[in-house]
Amino acid sequence: MSDPQQVLSARVQHALVAAFGADYAGADPLIRSSQHADLQSNVSLGLAKKLGRAPRDIANEIVAHLDVADVSEAPEVSGPGFINFTLNGGWIAGQATGLLGDPRLGVPRTEHPRTVIVEYSSPNIAKEMHVGHLRTTIVGDAIARVTDFVGDHLIRDNHVGDWGTPFGMLIEHLVDVGDDSPEAGLLRTDPNAFYQAARVKFDSDPVFADRARERVVKLQSGNDPATMELWDELVELSKAYLRDTYARLRVTLADDDIRGESFYNDLLPGVAEDLEAKGLAWLSDGALCAFPEGFTNRDGSPLPVIIRKSDGGYNYSSTDLATIRYRVDKVNVDRAVYVVGSDQALHFRMVFAVAREAGWLPAGKQFEHAQIGMVQGKDGHRLRTRAGDLVKLSDLLAEGVERARTLLDEAERDTAAPKDGGLDLDAIAEDVGIGAIKYADLSTTRDSAYIFDWDRMISFKGNTGPYLQYATTRIRSIFRRAAIDQADLNGPILVTAPAERELALKLLGFGTVVTQVAATAEPHQLCSYLFEVASLFTTFYEQCPVLKADDEATRQSRLSLCAAVLRVLTTGLGLLGVPLPERM
RNA sequence: GCCCCGAUAGCUCAGUGGAUAGAGCGACCGCCUCCUAAGCGGUAGGCCGCGCGUUCGAGUCGCGCUCGGGGCGCCA
Numbered sequence: 021m022s023d024p025q026q027v028l029s030a031r032v033q034h035a036l037v038a039a040f041g042a043d044y045a046g047a048d049p050l051i052r053s054s055q056h057a058d059l060q061s062n063v064s065l066g067l068a069k070k071l072g073r074a075p076r077d078i079a080n081e082i083v084a085h086l087d088v089a090d091v092s093e094a095p096e097v098s099g100p101g102f103i104n105f106t107l108n109g110g111w112i113a114g115q116a117t118g119l120l121g122d123p124r125l126g127v128p129r130t131e132h133p134r135t136v137i138v139e140y141s142s143p144n145i146a147k148e149m150h151v152g153h154l155r156t157t158i159v160g161d162a163i164a165r166v167t168d169f170v171g172d173h174l175i176r177d178n179h180v181g182d183w184g185t186p187f188g189m190l191i192e193h194l195v196d197v198g199d200d201s202p203e204a205g206l207l208r209t210d211p212n213a214f215y216q217a218a219r220v221k222f223d224s225d226p227v228f229a230d231r232a233r234e235r236v237v238k239l240q241s242g243n244d245p246a247t248m249e250l251w252d253e254l255v256e257l258s259k260a261y262l263r264d265t266y267a268r269l270r271v272t273l274a275d276d277d278i279r280g281e282s283f284y285n286d287l288l289p290g291v292a293e294d295l296e297a298k299g300l301a302w303l304s305d306g307a308l309c310a311f312p313e314g315f316t317n318r319d320g321s322p323l324p325v326i327i328r329k330s331d332g333g334y335n336y337s338s339t340d341l342a343t344i345r346y347r348v349d350k351v352n353v354d355r356a357v358y359v360v361g362s363d364q365a366l367h368f369r370m371v372f373a374v375a376r377e378a379g380w381l382p383a384g385k386q387f388e389h390a391q392i393g394m395v396q397g398k399d400g401h402r403l404r405t406r407a408g409d410l411v412k413l414s415d416l417l418a419e420g421v422e423r424a425r426t427l428l429d430e431a432e433r434d435t436a437a438p439k440d441g442g443l444d445l446d447a448i449a450e451d452v453g454i455g456a457i458k459y460a461d462l463s464t465t466r467d468s469a470y471i472f473d474w475d476r477m478i479s480f481k482g483n484t485g486p487y488l489q490y491a492t493t494r495i496r497s498i499f500r501r502a503a504i505d506q507a508d509l510n511g512p513i514l515v516t517a518p519a520e521r522e523l524a525l526k527l528l529g530f531g532t533v534v535t536q537v538a539a540t541a542e543p544h545q546l547c548s549y550l551f552e553v554a555s556l557f558t559t560f561y562e563q564c565p566v567l568k569a570d571d572e573a574t575r576q577s578r579l580s581l582c583a584a585v586l587r588v589l590t591t592g593l594g595l596l597g598v599p600l601p602e603r604m
Numbered sequence: 605g606c607c608c609c610g611a612u613a614g615c616u617c618a619g620u621g622g623a624u625a626g627a628g629c630g631a632c633c634g635c636c637u638c639c640u641a642a643g644c645g646g647u648a649g650g651c652c653g654c655g656c657g658u659u660c661g662a663g664u665c666g667c668g669c670u671c672g673g674g675g676c677g678c679c680a
Contacts, residue, residue: 050621050622052620052622054622054623055623055624056623060622060623062621062622065622065660065661066621066622066660066661068660069660075660098623099622099623100622100623100660100661101660102622102623144680181680183680184679184680185679185680186679186680281680304677305677305678306678307677307678309677309678315606315607315676316605316606316607316676317605317606317676317677318605318606318676319605320605320606323606323607323676323677324677324678325677326677326678328678329677329678330677330678331678333678335678335679335680336679336680339680361674362608362609362674362675363608363674363675364675364680365607365608365609365674365675366607366608366674366675366676367675367676367680369607369608370676391608391609393609393610393673393674394609394673394674396673400672400673401673401674402673402674424642427642428642431640431641431642452642463617463618464616464617464618465617465618467608467609467610468609468610468617469609469610469673469674470616470617473616475616475629476616479616479628479629480642481628481629481642481643482616482627482628482629483617483618483627483628484628484642486642487628487642487643489642490640490642490643491643493640493642494639494640494643495639497639497640498639501639502639536620544618545618548618548619548627551618551627551628552627555627558643558644559644559645561639561643561644562635562643562644562645563644565638565639566639567639568638568639603640604640604642
């Protein structure tokens with residue numbers, strides 16, 4: 021444990037028990053950052069009423085029982101009863117040195133690993149991903165990486181839309197054009213074009229439309245080998261598109277993580293039968309519906325979850341219920357994080373409610389909808405396909421990379437270029453452009469909506485991906501100039517200059533932040549933290565010469581501090597999935 | 605009508621019930637003979653939407669409003 025907040029928390033808790041008895045063993049010492057000190061405890065103010073004593077008296081009593089001499093200067097009681105801590109510089113330095121030697125950089129492994137499914141991305145087969153999918157993909161991937169890092173057993177789950185009505189149309193179109201045709205090739209490069217071609221035929225050609233409907237029936241029956249073969253081909257071609265897209269985005273999803281809606285097809289009748297048998301679902305207007313407690317319609321009547329449509333087909337509610345059962349019964353998950361758009365909030369609340377009522381989702385299972393805010397158009401409304409407003413993912417990425425390339429070309433930086441001149445500017449621009457776009461989606465609270473704006477997505481100043489990337493390249497540049505292998509740097513880190521002190525102190529909070537992000541599934545907290553690290557580093561960089569430090573001990577210390585910063589930044593940005601160029 | 609999310613500096617956003625609410629962008633003023641200026645330092649800019657309540661203490665919690673976005677029976 022190196023985070024001073026946690027260290028002091030334990031110490032104050034101990035003092036509370038020593039001063040006021042075992043009843044206070046569970047009291048939160050309320051260690052918070054402060055403008056008046058490094059950290060403060062606010063606990064005595066809240067205890068005043070309970071103890072019937074003045075807060076300042078309580079604070080003094082706590083301090084009298086407090087043993088923090090190794091960590092902090094003598095604690096001071098201040099104001100109405102705050103206990104202020106000024107950390108010992110030597111302690112900070114020692115902890116920072118320890119961090120440098122810790123492969124996990126202070127991030128604890130979870131004590132009781134759980135099986136956690138993170139469901140994310142989930143695009144529709146044969147449709148181009150747009151900026152909305154982009155966000156669930158990027159945020160979900162970060163959540164997955166962090167979950168894995170803290171030691172839970174992670175299962176990535178790409179719940180692709182590979183089933184349902186449109187597939188009759190898509191299969192028939194594939195039959196018409198032939199699977200080796202250029203048209204079929206569009207599935208790999210421009211899936212929307214393929215989809216739209218099928219759509220146009222469906223709308224204009226009644227014969228084709230009839231074939232498509234018949235094909236859906238054959239598909240969903242599941243016992244027509246020829247249809248299944250065609251469907252397989254369609255999915256395989258689309259997987260190639262997803263592979264390329266994920267590769268360019270540096271998203272960790274692989275083919276094996278795909279478990280589409282089709283996977284649960286055989287389980288759907290059972291969902292309907294069991295709900296009916298339990299008396300939780302009955303026919304309403306011809307459709308089999310469940311009516312979970314507490315949900316009402318416009319007119320105040322119970323709001324249904326449609327399990328089976330009046331035409332006998334199933335929809336996504338039934339699929340999601342089957343998925344819950346499968347995950348609980350077969351996969352034995354402890355937690356499932358659904359990284360899906362916020363417009364699905366009601367759907368998930370109702371589906372979870374039905375699953376609980378049916379006993380399929382026991383209380384100990386943590387199923388949660390990690391809402392992703394909607395991407396809106398300039399009109400303040402949802403970005404819609406038909407509005408023509410849709411920004412193609414590939415265009416977005418290309419624009420980001422192009423802007424990065426322009427900046428690179430404008431910069432005259434001989435220091436960045438290796439002496440042989442063999443700098444791969446295209447590769448750097450790719451990392452910077454993609455990094456900027458990913459970071460923009462990660463750095464704001466995930467459930468807040470935003471209006472799509474090129475400048476917001478591809479910004480290179482302030483709290484952005486490139487700012488953080490830049491900080492890492494500056495550190496690497498120092499090592500390169502001195503021909504130092506960062507692996508050889510192992511301290512000791514000394515803390516004398518104020519900038520060194522603040523920077524080293526900030527590094528100690530990495531573990532707490534990562535733990536927090538895993539618990540809340542909110543990657544933006546990690547972004548904020550890493551931005552603070554990078555900001556403090558650049559201040560340090562301006563104020564404290566490293567290679568030209570006054571003496572050898574300081575030089576070694578600063579080099580080691582740089583190494584620690586680099587490791588925190590690369591690890592943190594790695595958890596976010598933001599690529600890091602060596603130079604820029 | 606019900607439910608969800610939001611409203612904080614001109615703009616985009618942070619803000620684990622604690623002291624004087626913070627960043628970035630934009631604006632203005634400075635800083636490259638010095639490890640990368642995609643950088644750094646500084647200035648200006650706030651009834652934290654409104655009201656009531658809980659609390660020793662509310663941007664943060666509760667209730668009620670106003671405004672904006674989204675969802676609410678057979679698309680997913």
